[in-house]
Amino acid sequence: MSVAGGHPIEARGLVKRYGALTAVDHVDLTVEAGCVYGYLGPNGAGKTTSLRMLLGLIRPDEGVARLFGRDPLQEGAAALDGVAGFVEAPRFYPYLSGRKNLELMAALDGGDARDRIDGALDTVDLADRQTDKVKGYSHGMKQRLGIAAALLRAPRLLLLDEPTTGLDPAGMRDMRLLVRRLADEGMTVLLSSHLMGEVEELCDRVAIVRSGSVIYEGALDALLRSTGQRYRLRTTDDERAHAICRAQPGVQEVVSAGKGLTFAAEQERAVADLSVALVEAGVAITALVPAAASLEELFFRLTEGDGLPGQNGDGDRAASAREGVPSSTEATR
Amino acid sequence: MSAVAERAPAGAAPRTGRRPGVGAIYRWELRKLRAQKRTFLGFGMAVIVPIIFIVALELQKGGPNDVPFGRYVRETGLAIPPVLLIFGSIWLFPLIVALVAGDIVANEDGNGTLKTILTRSVDRHQVFVAKALAAITYAVAALLLFAGVGLLLGGVRYGLHPLTSLSGTRIATGRALELMAAALGAYLLPVVAVAAIALLLSTVTRNSAAAIVGALMVSLLMQLVGIISGLAAIKPYLLSTQFDAWQGLLREPADWAPVVRAAWVCALYALPAFVAGLTVFVRRDVAGG
Numbered sequence: 001m002s003v004a005g006g007h008p009i010e011a012r013g014l015v016k017r018y019g020a021l022t023a024v025d026h027v028d029l030t031v032e033a034g035c036v037y038g039y040l041g042p043n044g045a046g047k048t049t050s051l052r053m054l055l056g057l058i059r060p061d062e063g064v065a066r067l068f069g070r071d072p073l074q075e076g077a078a079a080l081d082g083v084a085g086f087v088e089a090p091r092f093y094p095y096l097s098g099r100k101n102l103e104l105m106a107a108l109d110g111g112d113a114r115d116r117i118d119g120a121l122d123t124v125d126l127a128d129r130q131t132d133k134v135k136g137y138s139h140g141m142k143q144r145l146g147i148a149a150a151l152l153r154a155p156r157l158l159l160l161d162e163p164t165t166g167l168d169p170a171g172m173r174d175m176r177l178l179v180r181r182l183a184d185e186g187m188t189v190l191l192s193s194h195l196m197g198e199v200e201e202l203c204d205r206v207a208i209v210r211s212g213s214v215i216y217e218g219a220l221d222a223l224l225r226s227t228g229q230r231y232r233l234r235t236t237d238d239e240r241a242h243a244i245c246r247a248q249p250g251v252q253e254v255v256s257a258g259k260g261l262t263f264a265a266e267q268e269r270a271v272a273d274l275s276v277a278l279v280e281a282g283v284a285i286t287a288l289v290p291a292a293a294s295l296e297e298l299f300f301r302l303t304e305g306d307g308l309p310g311q312n313g314d315g316d317r318a319a320s321a322r323e324g325v326p327s328s329t330e331a332t333r
Numbered sequence: 334m335s336a337v338a339e340r341a342p343a344g345a346a347p348r349t350g351r352r353p354g355v356g357a358i359y360r361w362e363l364r365k366l367r368a369q370k371r372t373f374l375g376f377g378m379a380v381i382v383p384i385i386f387i388v389a390l391e392l393q394k395g396g397p398n399d400v401p402f403g404r405y406v407r408e409t410g411l412a413i414p415p416v417l418l419i420f421g422s423i424w425l426f427p428l429i430v431a432l433v434a435g436d437i438v439a440n441e442d443g444n445g446t447l448k449t450i451l452t453r454s455v456d457r458h459q460v461f462v463a464k465a466l467a468a469i470t471y472a473v474a475a476l477l478l479f480a481g482v483g484l485l486l487g488g489v490r491y492g493l494h495p496l497t498s499l500s501g502t503r504i505a506t507g508r509a510l511e512l513m514a515a516a517l518g519a520y521l522l523p524v525v526a527v528a529a530i531a532l533l534l535s536t537v538t539r540n541s542a543a544a545i546v547g548a549l550m551v552s553l554l555m556q557l558v559g560i561i562s563g564l565a566a567i568k569p570y571l572l573s574t575q576f577d578a579w580q581g582l583l584r585e586p587a588d589w590a591p592v593v594r595a596a597w598v599c600a601l602y603a604l605p606a607f608v609a610g611l612t613v614f615v616r617r618d619v620a621g622g
Contacts, residue, residue, distance in 0.1 A: 049620075055452050058618035076456040078352075084452070091445035095368045104361050108453035110353035149449070 006069020008033055008157040008188040009054060013063035016049050023049045025212035026063070031190055031205075033156075036183045038203030038220065039192040046212040047192040051087045051161050054190075055080065067157060085159030085190075089166070090146025094135035098126055098145050101134055105149045113152040120148035124178070140171040147178060157188045164198060176201060196298065200224070208298065216302050223298070231271060234260035234287040241283050248274045262291055352454055355463050362437070362467035371436060372471065375429040379475045382425060383417055383483035387490060401499055401580055409494035410487025411509045414480040415583065418520055421479060422576035427527050427552035428545075429475050434468035434531035435544030438614065442539040447619045461536075461614045465607060468528050476524065480517055502585040512582055519579035519592045522599040523572050527552055529603040533610035536617075575599050 009031035016024040024046040031037045041047050052058045054065045056072025056079065064071060070079035092101040102120065106113035121127045124144035134142065143163055150158055163179065164172040179202055183189050193199050199206055199220070206223060208216040216223060230253075235241040238260060245254045245263050250270025254263045265271050271288070278285055366372045390396065390406060397403035400419050405412040438461075441447040451457060496509040504512065531548035538544050556573040558564055568574055578595035581588035 052448075052618075052620065055448075057448055057451060058620055059616070077451075077454050080452060080454065086452075087448060089445075091449050093365060093368070093444060093446060096365070100364075100368075104364075105449070105453055107357045107361055108353055108450055108455045110351060110357070110454050153453075 006066055007031060008035075008068060009037075009065075009190060010067075010069070011050070011054065011063065011065040014050060014053055014060045014065060015062035016046070016053060016058065017061050022212050024053065024060075027209070027212070027214055028217075029207060029214070031157075031188060033188050034186060035205055036179075036189045036191065036203045038199035038206040039190060039209065040194070040196065040199050040206050041192075041209035042194050045194075045209045047194075047209060048087050048161055049212075050209075051085075051159055051190075051192060054159065055083075055085070055087065057087065082153070082156040083159070084150035084153040084155035084157075085161070086146045086150065087159070087161045089139070090142055090149065092134045092142065092145060092149075095133060097131050097133050098137065098141075099130040101145065102130075102149060102152060106152050109153055113154075116152050116154065117148075120151040123151060124148045125174075139166045140168065143167060143171075143175065147175075151182075155187060157190070158182060159190045159192075161192045162194065163191070164193075164195070172198075208302065216298075229266070230262050230264050230291045232257070232260060232262050232287065232289050232291040233285070235278060236284040236286065240281065241278060244277055244281055244283065245274065248277055260287065355459050355466070358455055358460055358463035359466050362463050363470065366433065366437075366467060366471055369440075371432055375432045375471070375475055376478055378425065378429055379479040380482050382421070383413070383479060383486060386417060386420070386483070387413070387486045391490075402496075402583075405497050406487070407491055409496055410484060410489070410491045411493055411496040411506065411513070413483040413487030413491075414513060415516070415580075417479060417483045418516070418579065419577070422520075422523075422573070423556065424549065424553065426476070426479075426524055426576075427549055429479075430468075430472045430524055430527045431531040431545045431548035431552075433471045434528040435535045435548050436541040437464045437468050438532065438535040438610075439539050439541040439544050442621070443541060445621065451619055457615045458611060461611050465529070465532055465610075468532060469525055472524050472528055473521065476517055476521060480513070484513075496583075498583055498585045499580060500584045500586075504583075504585070512587075516579035516582050519582060519595060520576065522578070522592075522595045523575040526572055526575070526599040526602040526606070529606040529610070533606040533613075536610045536614050569594065570598055570601075572599070572602055 007030055009029055011027060011029040014024050014027040014029075015022065027046070027050055029039075029050070039047055039050070049058070053060045054067065054072075056065075056076070059073060065073075067079055067083050068081075070081075072079040092098075093104070096104070099117065099121070102117045103114065106117060118127070121130050124147050126141060126144055126148060129137070129141065134145070137145065143166070147160075147163070150160075160179065164175045167175060176198065179189060179191065183202070189202075191199070191202060203220055205218065206216070206220045207214050208223075233241060233245070238256070242254060242256060242261055245251050245261065248270065250265055250267055251274055252264045254261060265274075275285060275288060396406050397416055397420075400416060402412040402415040402419075406416055441450070450460060493506050495503045495505050498504050527548060530551055531544055534544035534547040535541070538547065552573065555571040559568050559571050559573050575595035575598055578591040581591040
């Protein structure tokens with residue numbers, strides 16, 4: 001039983017059916033040590049069901065899941081040594097305080113988990129509220145307590161299921177910083193998410209799931225390169241800008257998007273030429289930034305070839321979805 | 334389990350302690366019970382019913398003359414707990430027991446906390462055994478409280494005079510207390526069986542209310558079957574009948590036959606229910622929450 005030989009996560013042919021619905025359909029997943037792995041898909045794609053199978057909470061109908069080479073269904077809790085995390089929202093005993101909940105978890109972890117309670121509470125910034133009952137905690141506090149509960153196990157592998165869901169922007173930022181920090185400390189992380197921006201910010205590799213199946217697996221860089229770069233443009237006169245964009249060589253797929261428009265360009269040179277053309281035409285640029293591809297766009301491209309949403313009349317929906325995703329590259333410009 | 338000791342791979346978090354056992358889970362199950370209101374609802378009933386009984390004896394002239402020991406309730410406080418046990422067996426004790434045993438698994442489903450405790454370093458069967466032990470511990474505590482409050486109030490009001498046994502002999506106070514303790518032990522047999530049924534329902538239904546009401550209904554149904562004269566042949570094998578087995582110990586000489594029968598009849602109810610509950614708990618999918 002070699003533990004060192006096993007990847008942190010290795011799943012082969014996982015299938016879970018609920019009646020006629022196949023929630024997870026032959027999913028293979030390999031997460032290597034030290035990786036921050038994004039498990040990306042819309043709600044209902046089977047992400048949580050996959051995570052539950054990895055943790056041994058539910059039985060796969062087919063296939064096998066191993067954590068560091070050990071199968072939770074065969075070895076029970078022993079297979080979860082060095083593994084921590086939560087699926088869906090972390091849940092606690094509402095009638096116990098945050099600290100009591102952690103003490104309970106530590107008792108069920110054994111070892112020196114109890115000694116880590118204070119540090120974990122500090123890490124997630126809950127030391128002040130540790131004696132309050134969990135029923136009085138906000139959603140964000142419960143999410144943070146979920147991380148603290150995971151840290152008690154001093155995990156080498158952390159499984160997080162949409163940890164920023166339901167958090168306000170500051171909470172999302174703090175949660176992402178925390179995940180980043182834990183990853184930097186050498187933890188392997190599996191992060192399920194439906195937010196492309198989040199995965200872009202945190203992850204090295206990504207699996208994209210739709211309707212229970214993995215439709216893409218690979219390095220995030222490669223994925224983003226393969227989908228081509230889109231840009232968002234705002235000007236003082238969007239109508240004229242639209243016409244100029246359409247006429248500009250190297251600029252394609254121009255789509256009106258509420259205020260401003262978006263377009264695709266393979267070469268940065270084309271973007272530079274466009275900016276000159278706009279200024280020469282007397283159209284002043286208020287913003288010209290790379291736009292992150294939205295999850296919807298990625299799905300579309302991965303499943304429908306090179307077509308773009310704007311071309312079949314649902315450009316507004318796609319564009320608004322795109323705007324809803326904070327772009328990390330935009331912030332750096 | 335040698336794998337546990339061998340496993341210290343490079344990069345692994347050092348595990349300095351032992352893997353937690355049933356004892357650690359059991360202690361936290363008791364703490365969880367202490368922190369929940371429904372626990373004290375059951376204890377409250379176990380305290381209030383004896384008080385109401387004594388108050389009723391004080392307010393009216395007659396007594397429960399038609400039940401064993403009923404004629405002696407004003408003669409000695411020692412007669413109070415036996416009469417309480419007889420009344421308690423109809424629905425009070427099944428309810429008190431079901432209140433916790435029916436909730437102890439389903440409550441985790443309701444809170445969504447099963448996934449929380451089942452992703453730590455304990456195995457499912459350990460959690461289930463700890464929960465069963467905690468439910469039984471609670472039942473024992475409630476029973477001691479019930480009989481203890483009756484004995485205390487009865488003793489204060491009527492004194493602890495010798496008890497007249499069911500054979501008509503006088504039992505000295507000290508001996509009567511010993512026999513009472515043994516009687517409580519015998520009373521516990523069907524209580525544990527009801528707890529096992531409630532635990533099974535709690536595991537299968539994943540719903541506290543359904544499990545509590547279900548366990549109570551099973552108890553009441555058996556009593557109903559017990560009073561149908563055409564079904565007299567099965568009466569000795571009903572759970573409700575075993576709630577009277579302890580009375581054999583308050584005879585002189587003691588009649589062990591009903592206690593022995595209660596032991597195996599209750600085991601026939603409790604063990605399959607426990608094994609079924611354990612099997613479901615170990616194999617079930619923990620979804621939701």
